[in-house]
Amino acid sequence: MTVPEATGYDPWSEAASALAIFAVDPPGTGLRLRGRSGPVRDALLEHLAELLPQTPLRRIPVGIDETRLVGGLDLGATLAAARPVMQSGLLAEAHGGAVVIAMAERIERSTCALIEAALDTGESFGPAGRVPARIGAVALDEGIDEDEALAPSLADRLGLVIDLDAVPMSALSRMELLPEHAAVARARRVLSDVAVPDDAFTALVEIAAGFGIDSLRAVLAALRTARAAAALDGRTMVTQADLGLAARLVLLPRAVTVPQSPDEREPEPQEPEPAPENPVEEPESGSQENDTTDSDDSENDDPGSLADAVVEAVRAVLPPEVFAAIRDRAKGAIKSGARGRGDMPASGRRGRPAGLRQGRQRPGERLAVLATLRAAAPRQALRRPAVDAEASPLIRVRPEDFRFVRRKIRRRVATIFVVDASGSAALHRLAEAKGAVELMLAECYVRRDEVALIAFRGPGAETLLPPTRSLARAKRALGAIPGGGGTPLASGLDEALKVAAAVRKRGDTPVVILLTDGQANVARDGRGGRAIAGEEALAAASGFRRDGFDAVLIDTAPRPQPRAREIATAMGARYVALPQADAGRMAQAASAAARSARLRSTG
Amino acid sequence: MTDFNDAYPFAAIVGQDEVKTALMIAAVDPSVGGVLVFGDRGTGKSTAVRGLAALLPERKVIAGCPYGCEPSPSASSCPHCSLPGTPTKAINVRIPVVDLPLGATEDRLVGALDLERALAHGEKRFEPGLLARANGGFLYVDEINLLEDHLVDLLLDVAASGRNVVEREGLSVRHAAKFVLVGSGNPEEGELRPQLLDRFGLCVEVSTPREIKDRIEVIKRRDAFERDRDAFAAAWDKETVRLRRRITAARTRLAELAVADAVLEAAARLCLALGTDGLRGELVLIRAARASAALAGAKTVGIDDLRRVAPTVLRHRLRRNPLDDTGSGVRIERAVAEVLPA
Numbered sequence: 002m003t004v005p006e007a008t009g010y011d012p013w014s015e016a017a018s019a020l021a022i023f024a025v026d027p028p029g030t031g032l033r034l035r036g037r038s039g040p041v042r043d044a045l046l047e048h049l050a051e052l053l054p055q056t057p058l059r060r061i062p063v064g065i066d067e068t069r070l071v072g073g074l075d076l077g078a079t080l081a082a083a084r085p086v087m088q089s090g091l092l093a094e095a096h097g098g099a100v101v102i103a104m105a106e107r108i109e110r111s112t113c114a115l116i117e118a119a120l121d122t123g124e125s126f127g128p129a130g131r132v133p134a135r136i137g138a139v140a141l142d143e144g145i146d147e148d149e150a151l152a153p154s155l156a157d158r159l160g161l162v163i164d165l166d167a168v169p170m171s172a173l174s175r176m177e178l179l180p181e182h183a184a185v186a187r188a189r190r191v192l193s194d195v196a197v198p199d200d201a202f203t204a205l206v207e208i209a210a211g212f213g214i215d216s217l218r219a220v221l222a223a224l225r226t227a228r229a230a231a232a233l234d235g236r237t238m239v240t241q242a243d244l245g246l247a248a249r250l251v252l253l254p255r256a257v258t259v260p261q262s263p264d265e266r267e268p269e270p271q272e273p274e275p276a277p278e279n280p281v282e283e284p285e286s287g288s289q290e291n292d293t294t295d296s297d298d299s300e301n302d303d304p305g306s307l308a309d310a311v312v313e314a315v316r317a318v319l320p321p322e323v324f325a326a327i328r329d330r331a332k333g334a335i336k337s338g339a340r341g342r343g344d345m346p347a348s349g350r351r352g353r354p355a356g357l358r359q360g361r362q363r364p365g366e367r368l369a370v371l372a373t374l375r376a377a378a379p380r381q382a383l384r385r386p387a388v389d390a391e392a393s394p395l396i397r398v399r400p401e402d403f404r405f406v407r408r409k410i411r412r413r414v415a416t417i418f419v420v421d422a423s424g425s426a427a428l429h430r431l432a433e434a435k436g437a438v439e440l441m442l443a444e445c446y447v448r449r450d451e452v453a454l455i456a457f458r459g460p461g462a463e464t465l466l467p468p469t470r471s472l473a474r475a476k477r478a479l480g481a482i483p484g485g486g487g488t489p490l491a492s493g494l495d496e497a498l499k500v501a502a503a504v505r506k507r508g509d510t511p512v513v514i515l516l517t518d519g520q521a522n523v524a525r526d527g528r529g530g531r532a533i534a535g536e537e538a539l540a541a542a543s544g545f546r547r548d549g550f551d552a553v554l555i556d557t558a559p560r561p562q563p564r565a566r567e568i569a570t571a572m573g574a575r576y577v578a579l580p581q582a583d584a585g586r587m588a589q590a591a592s593a594a595a596r597s598a599r600l601r602s603t604g
Numbered sequence: 605m606t607d608f609n610d611a612y613p614f615a616a617i618v619g620q621d622e623v624k625t626a627l628m629i630a631a632v633d634p635s636v637g638g639v640l641v642f643g644d645r646g647t648g649k650s651t652a653v654r655g656l657a658a659l660l661p662e663r664k665v666i667a668g669c670p671y672g673c674e675p676s677p678s679a680s681s682c683p684h685c686s687l688p689g690t691p692t693k694a695i696n697v698r699i700p701v702v703d704l705p706l707g708a709t710e711d712r713l714v715g716a717l718d719l720e721r722a723l724a725h726g727e728k729r730f731e732p733g734l735l736a737r738a739n740g741g742f743l744y745v746d747e748i749n750l751l752e753d754h755l756v757d758l759l760l761d762v763a764a765s766g767r768n769v770v771e772r773e774g775l776s777v778r779h780a781a782k783f784v785l786v787g788s789g790n791p792e793e794g795e796l797r798p799q800l801l802d803r804f805g806l807c808v809e810v811s812t813p814r815e816i817k818d819r820i821e822v823i824k825r826r827d828a829f830e831r832d833r834d835a836f837a838a839a840w841d842k843e844t845v846r847l848r849r850r851i852t853a854a855r856t857r858l859a860e861l862a863v864a865d866a867v868l869e870a871a872a873r874l875c876l877a878l879g880t881d882g883l884r885g886e887l888v889l890i891r892a893a894r895a896s897a898a899l900a901g902a903k904t905v906g907i908d909d910l911r912r913v914a915p916t917v918l919r920h921r922l923r924r925n926p927l928d929d930t931g932s933g934v935r936i937e938r939a940v941a942e943v944l945p946a
Contacts, residue, residue, distance in 0.1 A: 029830075067707050067708075067709065070707075074719065079719075079723075084720070084723050084724050085719050085720045085723055085724075109707070110706060110747075110750055111705070111706045111707025112707060113706075114705050114706030114707055114746070114747065115705055115706075115707050118703070118705055121650065122611075122654075126703060126705055128712060153645060153790070153793065154645060154747065154790075157645045157646055193831065197827070202820050202823055202824055202827075203816075203820055205823070206816055206819045206820045206823060207816060210816060210819070215644055215646070215811075215812045216644065216645050216646030216647075216812070217646050217647070217648075217812055217819060217822055217823065217826075218645070218646035219646065220819070220823050221823060221826055221827065221830075224823060224827055371711070371719075372711070374719060374723075375716060375717045375719060375722070378717065378719055378722030378723050379717070379722050379726065379727075379728045379774060381722075381723065381726055382726035396723070470795065471791060471792050471793065471795060472795060473791045473792055473795070474792050
């Protein structure tokens, strides 16, 4: 096994490798291009089209309908011919090649499901039955935050990840790094001869475990990557360098945590068991570490050594910021552990389809063409003029045939708890707020409403639970919240404004529930000082009134505070004194606020 | 769309015993009423369901009936078999495992007017949907927690009644649609409505294997499968045939297995101790225990069978107290230890 030379890290060369590896063996796997559209992305896509065997890349636009994707009735042709004409689906047309999913982060979840089915089974499932669709997928992922993430189920299937933003424009002057058609074709021919040594399987599984990656699909994708890398290099055996590349292109972008390097392990003994596995797992996940040691009973007296060597090599190649960034992510473990929102992207939010409706078209309603045709079809014989029957091939559609897609428009309410986690009463207050969050979730998941939680203490505020309707996720996120320290009320309000604005942007209604005694003593810059902190808090509070966000301030002080009332007035919030701040009453107050907000937004 | 012929062999799945057992129990006794598989991504939920198709024994249907009607002395009311003079020759077919993709329309699910017939011949005819295809078999919905509400309601209604009734576009059609609903999903992406949860007979939680050596085995097998599907399937064929025989044998044995009063009583006590709503839990508990005994080749249904299936049957029926962090598994374990001491 060769050790990769520690050359400078070149994102462009990484991207070129990922492109070549995808092109060697696309079916069932994928490439995720993260970052904004630009010349680098265009160059990669253009080049990829040249690398694929025969089939061109087929582009899937955001608003594609099911029929175009999996085949079905061709409406234009059907109307022209007055008899049903079927069209093939885009997935089937891409058979043997790949599809490019434009604006993948905004694509409907149902569209994703159809693409995933083709990736998994090599077939497309349409009304006309199953047709071959052995494809790979390239996702153009421009999502910038959690609100706009690629559907997790699709992200899981797209093994290779390229970070476009890391590639400088100057890279375009080095087009020679991109793989040649002949080289890729050669690799394709020898791919099935590439052997994988036994310890490589072990190494990849261990590296993934070390990065805290649970999905075994990622490990499989890494394996395929290593094999393709060997084939591209003209070798018939996977080497350590191939594993390193696979770790960088497939595993590292999914890392939830990073194992500590050997020289880091000693000086940081105070960190309570760094848990190189998954910090968000149940406590007994520590057993993994033990398993690695006794995973093989005999030959290998230094198990995991290949995995360690690969990780160290990766660490040596990559700029240190990359690992540091992952570690930071791991510290806010909850957020990274539960990446991706499971809900429909904003484009699907204009209400849920709820069957069809007959009658006159209402503004904003879409015609259900197929259903309309179905309504018109049986009556064609009656409607055809007796005299000139042959001469008019068109289908006669009358107003009573029109069918419209009925959508239930239901704005969802996101209740944002903003909790003062400072001072001595913090733990009690937090525990009760957590209880209220869970009570609300247990009650409101029927309505698909959401709950979020922001805590502020010490130097600043943090969104501990982004808007979610998953009780499972909330429980995990709220597992252990630290309390104590100063009171940066302004920072907490700023953060709440940000989250509330994001909620409103995607078409839902935010309701803010602030739990505090109103005694701010930390300013936005993290420094102490009651006067400044108080002024800043009042200024931040006025933002809620300005933007018209519904809010409730729950005063948790043992005795009601004038200061808290002032803040409530500035916010335009309802003021409720709840010295005991118990979870049940808090949830009641929040539910009432959510109810009235919902009424107002739909009314 | 039905049977995944070149799917990964069920028998070759590493671990995941609870999922495998739950699916086999549903195959032995479909009246347990559906299986819900909840877990993380990439844990092989779909693999298990799709692999199931190859395991199932054949069933008898009326030849040519698109609704998969069973031959029966009483006249079937499906649009095909109710036509006078329809030949009623019975043939053996594979039990269908039908995939319902997330984006499917209502038309595709319940069926709709056959446009071709209507336009070309002015004839009003019904084109059966996925519910008809799933009759007598399994209907699989991946990411069921993300399925549109109105489709979920529709599925529930049909699954509960065993009949698909279509009244639309001037059509009036009814046909049998008895199927085992299998749903899978990741609870982190959204919960399932409690009304839906309760309708599933069995509920399994899956996770990635914790042991490194199991994970390695998963990767190795999957890799071998992807490199040469035929060879891999052939290597597992013996095991596949063995499992299929076990299911077939269990089906025939099922009717003979009596459940002693002591077992019935134990099931009732267990449900009482856990405070599950209604009698459904109890009923499914007994049915699942009987199917489990049949699969094991036992002569009687024992307390052991009850113990074995209790988590799968009851996990999703416990009343939730969001402030109590005790997992449902632990609560069931405790109740079992208390009510059915070994």
